[in-house]
Structures are given as structure tokens and as C-alpha cells.
Amino acid sequence: MIEVIEVEKSYGRKKILKGISFTAKKGEITCLIGMNGVGKTTVLNAIMALTPINKGKILIDGSPLDKTALEKITFIPDTITMLPKMTIAEAMEFMNDFYTYWNQERANELLGFFRLNRKDRISSLSKGNAAKVNLLLGLALDVDYVLMDEPFSGIDMFSREEITNVFTSHLIENRAVIITTHEVGDIEHLIDKVVLLDDGLVTKEFSAEEARENEGKSVIDVMREVYQ
Amino acid sequence: MKNYLKLVNFEFNRIAKLFAVLLGITFVMQMIGVIVKSRQYLNIINENVFEAMMSKAQFLEQVGQLSFIDIARSIWFIAPIAICAAGIGFYIFLIWYRDWIGKNTFAYRLLMLPTSRLNIFYAKITTILMMIIGLVAFQLFLIPIEMSVMKAMVPDEFRHDLTVNDLLASWPELSIIIGSSIGEFFLYYGSGFLVVSILFTSIILERSFGWKGIMAGVSYSVLAIAVWLLPLFLQEFVLHGFFYPIELLILEIIMGLIVLTASIWFSRFLLMKKITI
Numbered sequence: 001m002i003e004v005i006e007v008e009k010s011y012g013r014k015k016i017l018k019g020i021s022f023t024a025k026k027g028e029i030t031c032l033i034g035m036n037g038v039g040k041t042t043v044l045n046a047i048m049a050l051t052p053i054n055k056g057k058i059l060i061d062g063s064p065l066d067k068t069a070l071e072k073i074t075f076i077p078d079t080i081t082m083l084p085k086m087t088i089a090e091a092m093e094f095m096n097d098f099y100t101y102w103n104q105e106r107a108n109e110l111l112g113f114f115r116l117n118r119k120d121r122i123s124s125l126s127k128g129n130a131a132k133v134n135l136l137l138g139l140a141l142d143v144d145y146v147l148m149d150e151p152f153s154g155i156d157m158f159s160r161e162e163i164t165n166v167f168t169s170h171l172i173e174n175r176a177v178i179i180t181t182h183e184v185g186d187i188e189h190l191i192d193k194v195v196l197l198d199d200g201l202v203t204k205e206f207s208a209e210e211a212r213e214n215e216g217k218s219v220i221d222v223m224r225e226v227y228q
Numbered sequence: 229m230k231n232y233l234k235l236v237n238f239e240f241n242r243i244a245k246l247f248a249v250l251l252g253i254t255f256v257m258q259m260i261g262v263i264v265k266s267r268q269y270l271n272i273i274n275e276n277v278f279e280a281m282m283s284k285a286q287f288l289e290q291v292g293q294l295s296f297i298d299i300a301r302s303i304w305f306i307a308p309i310a311i312c313a314a315g316i317g318f319y320i321f322l323i324w325y326r327d328w329i330g331k332n333t334f335a336y337r338l339l340m341l342p343t344s345r346l347n348i349f350y351a352k353i354t355t356i357l358m359m360i361i362g363l364v365a366f367q368l369f370l371i372p373i374e375m376s377v378m379k380a381m382v383p384d385e386f387r388h389d390l391t392v393n394d395l396l397a398s399w400p401e402l403s404i405i406i407g408s409s410i411g412e413f414f415l416y417y418g419s420g421f422l423v424v425s426i427l428f429t430s431i432i433l434e435r436s437f438g439w440k441g442i443m444a445g446v447s448y449s450v451l452a453i454a455v456w457l458l459p460l461f462l463q464e465f466v467l468h469g470f471f472y473p474i475e476l477l478i479l480e481i482i483m484g485l486i487v488l489t490a491s492i493w494f495s496r497f498l499l500m501k502k503i504t505i
Contacts (some may be wrong), residue, residue, distance in 0.1 A: 050339055050505045052436075081337040083242075097234055098341050138402045 001025050002047060002073075002145055007056035009021035009042055013044060016042050018200035019056065026144060029167065029177040029190055031208075033223060034197030040180035041078075043197075044147045046074045047178075060145070071101070078150040080130045084123035088133055089115055095137055107140035107173070113169075114162060128159030135163060138213040145176045160186055188219045196226050231343035236349035237306075240358060243319065246411055247359055248317050251366050254308040261304020262374045266381040269294045270349045273386060284385060293388040296375050297398050309405065312363050316356065324431045335505055345499035349492070350426060356424055358433045359419070364406060371395065415477075422484050432495050436502035443464040448494075456480075456487045 002024040009017040016039040024030040045051040047058055048197045049065050060069035069213045082091040089112070098100045111118060114132040125133060125157075131151060138146065152160050160183065166172060181187065188208070196204040204226050211217045272291060276282040282290075299305060327335040338348050371392050379387065396403045404406075407413030430445030437444055454461075459479035463471055471479065 006359070011459055045505055048340060049500070050336070052502050052504070067342070067344065070340070075336070075340060077333065077336050079336070081340075081402040083334055094238075096233060098343070100342065 001059075001061060001219070002178065003057070004043065004047070004063075005057040005059070005120045007043070007046060007058065008037065009046060009051070010167065013036075017046075017053075020197065020200070020202050021056075022195045022202055022205055024145070024176045024193075025180045026176045027174055028192040029172070029179060029187075030176060030193045030195060031184070031187070031191045031219075032066060032180045032195050032197060033184060033219075035227070036150065038197045039200060040197060041149050044077075044149050044178065044180065047147060048073065050075075056218065072143050073145040074138045074141045074143050075147045076134050076149065078142055078153050080122055080125075081137070082122050082133075084121070086122050086152060087118065088120055088136075088189055089118040090159055091122060091137060092118070092140075095140065099141055101142040103140050106142075107136060110140060110171070111134040112150045116137040128155040131155050131163065132158065139166065139171050143175075144211070146172070146178070146180075148177065148179040150180055150182065150183055152186055152194075164190070184219055184223065191219060194219055196223065198227065232347045232350055235341075235343070235347055236354050236358075237356040239323070239351050243323075243355060243359060246319065247316065247362065250308075250363060251311045253311055254259070254363070254366065255370060256368060257308040258305050258374055259377065261302050262299055262377045263381070264304060265299045265302055266294065266378050269298075269382060269386070280479075288386070294378070294382050295384055295388040296378060296390050296395060299374070299378065299401065300395060300399060309367070309451065311379045316360055316363075319359070320356060323355065324428070324435065328435065329447050333505075339499075339505070341501065344496075345503075346492070346496045349432075349495050349499065353421070353424055353428060357417075357421060359418065368392065368397045368406060386411055393416075418484065419483075422456065422488050422491075423453075425488055425495075429495045429498075432503065436498050436504060450490065456483050459483060 004023070005021050006019045007017050007021070008015065008019050016037075020039075021041065022030070032043060034040050042051060045136060046053045047065075049070060058065055060072055063069045082094065086094070092104075092107050092111075095107075096104060114129075114136060116132060116136065120129075122130070122133065133152075135148075135151065138148070151163055155163075166185050167177075167187060179187070179191075184191075191208045194204075194206055194208055194211075195202055204222065206222065208219050211219070211222055233249045250259075272294060273287065276287050276291070327338055339345060345437070375390070379389070390398070393408075396406060404416060407416055423484060426449050430449050433445040434441035457480075459471070459476055463469065463476055
């Protein structure tokens, strides 16, 4: 389980996170939703120790962030994390070289799933294909936790559909997924838990299924109530 | 260790083109220098000995023999060394900033690698060191070839032959780059390694704290260099020659090791706890 406990973060004098807390369990897709600049990416960066927090704690399976804890997580940012001159094959080779948990079979499966050409250079990829390569590199790691930052940002409808299909596949099964997105509509039916962020705080945390079944509300309905 | 070596290999492959360009510039410019300087000297021989009918003895008395040191002191020889030094100086910064700046977000991948983040620091500094030693080794390899070219162009009686050691002895500035003994080599390159580690720590400070980090980086660099050179300052201004040269050298080595350890420890702390994407 990933536990984010009373996390605070400031950039200069601006306090972005004012003590947010939530958890993400294995087998669940947790969606962080909030307006631009609310600190969604900062939360993911903080979980990966890519930005220091001012206060609070982040625990992975009960342990603080250290090398062992971080090895259990894969982070898929909204930008490509490989050198532009690399081909997809070289990027996969790089991952295979460094990561013990790299699963080549799964990587090949994802390559076929997304219909990517391993000889293509990263710099020549469209935004949609770059997002798919990012997903490939992240999901081919056999780890328990997956963080995804805006996987649908700026990409076309068909690419979005392909990426959405990943969420219903065995590629995500039994993992804890934390995803930040603006395009809630695309994955609304797949989300287990929603964490709404506003003004540096968690304004509402709820189960998407319970909201649907008990209150007859979609995630977007709840968002409207909270943000408008 | 395995991941460190993989990172070194990866980093070195990334500089391979720049490294090859610097080697190429050095080779081409210095060879042109040898040929141009030798031909200029041959023209002077032609004008004086064959056209103005000056005797060889008189010519040698007035103009003197051509020595490799004359070529080595020319712009053709010094400029590529300066270009390589500037290239390395530039690369000390580029090796970090290229992973952060612009569209390239490779820093994400580097910092997420399942290895100690200090290995990134070690791999980058090793790459710089390999680049420097590679260029120096190439220069050492090139000098005898250049001497042979000069020998092939200038007749024996007009030439003063030198060995590489003679060249170093007669040109102290070059011995800073190459080192005239193993001890000197380690001293100069150890100092260079220390300076690079201080600069790396300053760069990581900037990457961690932004504008405030620039001030912190500059302050850290000044402080680290002051601590490192403290025995020299004390010897010069307070103790007025109290230490024997060997004692001063040992003190400098100890202070250098302290500053190096502090830089590595501080960089590790920053990379683990403070670095920001």
C-alpha cells in the first residue's frame, strides 16, 4: 500500500500541498483529480522522491522512501524519459540493462499491443506514440505500484482508446495504480477510488463504485458538486 | 558496482562524438602546425642559404636550428589544447544540464534508476576524467608522430631533435597538462578531480534550490576551495614559511581529501533528499 500522510510542499512562498493524505491499495486504480496547478504531479514526484516534501510522510508497504521501497514503483510521467536519439529498441535495451524487474516478454507484448515499431527513434514519435512508449517502459516492469501522470494529455482519440484498453488488461491486474488526469471521462468506469484535490487539500475521497451504486452519481457528477 | 560501470559506459557513449571531434581537431590542427612551421623554416633556409648564398654555419648562427619546441609554442599547437580544455570545461556543466534542460527529461529516468543516486555522480565524474586522460594520452601519442613529420621535412643539420621528456623540461606549461613524473601527474589530476567534484556539488545545489541554489553553489565553491588551500594561505600570510615543502604538500593532500569527501557526502545528501525535477 502507498500511504501519503499529511504531506506539505511549498515552492518558494507558495504552498502547493497543505497536508494531503490518501492511500492507494494493490488491485485498485486511484485517480487524483484537480484543477491545473493543484499539485497532482507534485504528489507523484514526491512519491518517487523526485521532489522533496516539507512535512509529512510517504510510506510504501509501511516503509519510508528508500532505494528498496522505490524499486517497487514504476512512474510514467507525461513526458518521455528516454534520450530523443534512442530508438524504441535501444530504450528497451537500456531498461533491460538497469532494471532487474524488467519483463522482456511483457515489453514485447506491449510493443505489439500498441503497434509500435522498435526501430523508430524517440524523437520521431508523435505525442500519442511517445505516451505509448512511456507506458510500455513503465508497465514492462514487474513491480507492485504504478504511477501515471496525465497519460491522456494532448493525444488523439484512438491513442486514448488504446491506452484505456491497458487499464482493463492483465497488465494492470493486482497492482496499485495512481493516475492523475483531466480526461476523467475516458477512464471513469475503470476507476476504483477518486481523490479530489483543491487548494492544496484533499476535498473529497470516495469510492467510484459506491458513488455510482448508492448515490447514482458518476465521478464527473461528484466533481461538479465539489468544484462548482 | 555493476550499475556504476553500466552508467559510465552509457555516459561515455553519449560523449563519444564530442570526444572524437576534439581528438580530430587536435590531430588536424597540430599536424597542420608541424607542416606549416616546418615549411616556413624551409623557406627561410631557401631564401638565405640557396638564394642569398649564406653559409650553413652563418645561417645556423643567425637563425638557429628548428626545434619541436618552436612548433609546440605556436598557435597551431596551443589552440587545440585550449579548445579541448574549453570543451571539457563546458561539458562539466553540460553533462548535468542536458538531462534537465529543454525537452529532454532524461533526468527522470536517471533519478528513477534502481541504483544509488550517487552512482550518477560517480559515473559523470568518471566520464569527465576518462575524457581528460584520453585527450592527454592522445596528445602524448601524437607528439612523437609530429616529431617524426618534422624530422622528415627538415634536414638533420637544421634541426634540433628533442625527446618528449626534453620537450616537457623546456616547456613547464605543458608539464602541467602531462606531468613530468607520476607524482606530479597524480597531484595535478587529483586537484582537477577535486575541482570537478566541487563544481558538480554546486550544480546539484542549483538543481535542488533553483536561484537560491546558485548563491549556495557559489558560496560552497568558495568555501571548499578556501578550506582546501588553507595550509597555503597560512604558510604565506600567518606562519611565514613555517612548514617544510613536504609537510605543506601532505597538508594539502589531507585537506583535498577532506574537501573531496565532504563534496561527495553533500552531493549524496542532495541527490537523495533535495534534488528536484
